[in-house]
Amino acid sequence: MFNIVIFGPPGSGKGTQSERIIEKYQLVHLSTGDLLRAEKRSGSELGKKIMALIDKGNLVPDEMVQQMVRAFVLEHAHTNGFIFDGFPRTVKQAEWLEKMLAEFNAEVNVLLALEVPDEELHKRLLSRGAISGRADDQDDKIIKNRIKVYHSQTMPVMDFYKGRGQYKGVNGVGTLDDVFERICRTIDNTN
Numbered sequence: 001m002f003n004i005v006i007f008g009p010p011g012s013g014k015g016t017q018s019e020r021i022i023e024k025y026q027l028v029h030l031s032t033g034d035l036l037r038a039e040k041r042s043g044s045e046l047g048k049k050i051m052a053l054i055d056k057g058n059l060v061p062d063e064m065v066q067q068m069v070r071a072f073v074l075e076h077a078h079t080n081g082f083i084f085d086g087f088p089r090t091v092k093q094a095e096w097l098e099k100m101l102a103e104f105n106a107e108v109n110v111l112l113a114l115e116v117p118d119e120e121l122h123k124r125l126l127s128r129g130a131i132s133g134r135a136d137d138q139d140d141k142i143i144k145n146r147i148k149v150y151h152s153q154t155m156p157v158m159d160f161y162k163g164r165g166q167y168k169g170v171n172g173v174g175t176l177d178d179v180f181e182r183i184c185r186t187i188d189n190t191n
């Protein structure tokens with residue numbers, strides 16, 4: 001299995017680039033944001049809890065997300081590999097992912113960190129909100145909170161992967177094609 005973590009702040013282009021990567025490298029896209037939004041739409045009790053957290057821009061508890069990730073990985077266990085998008089978002093999740101993949105004799109082969117300045121993110125999220133209707137992309141305060149949560153809870157995940165030599169930074173500013181080309185170059189240089 002060849003596994004990629006695509007990492008970056010909200011609005012950095014993880015989802016869009018993931019779609020292109022899965023096509024080129026024949027990987028399965030695992031987006032925890034998509035999985036959580038699907039649960040939210042189902043209207044279940046769990047979905048209601050999730051909605052309250054997402055709509056404020058806060059993280060969903062690790063155990064809840066991990067359970068969904070495990071179920072999804074088991075469902076697609078015969079794939080060439082996964083691209084993890086939006087996961088891991090905390091160091092606890094990163095530690096958990098390492099153990100879980102070890103059960104499949106696999107690991108995270110590379111973490112691609114999309115680098116985009118905060119002001120640019122803010123602009124992108126607001127314009128995405130106008131199109132997608134995502135409540136968490138339409139409110140200034142919620143966007144600011146998500147960027148804050150990213151800095152406090154998610155950025156430490158980078159050090160976890162830097163320590164393991166799996167971290168690769170990619171400039172996330174430019175056209176979609178430019179960024180995709182940089183990503184492919186980085187993947188192709190990973191053994």
Ligand code: ADP
Pocket residue numbers: 009010011014032033034036053054055057058059060061062065085086087088089090093136146
């Ligand atoms: P973005 O990258 O734009 O923030 P996502 O779709 O990845 O969008 O995530 C949307 C929301 O879903 C997050 O703000 C958070 O509330 C929740 N979420 C997604 N992934 C995780 C995760 N791994 N752990 C906890 N919460 C998550």
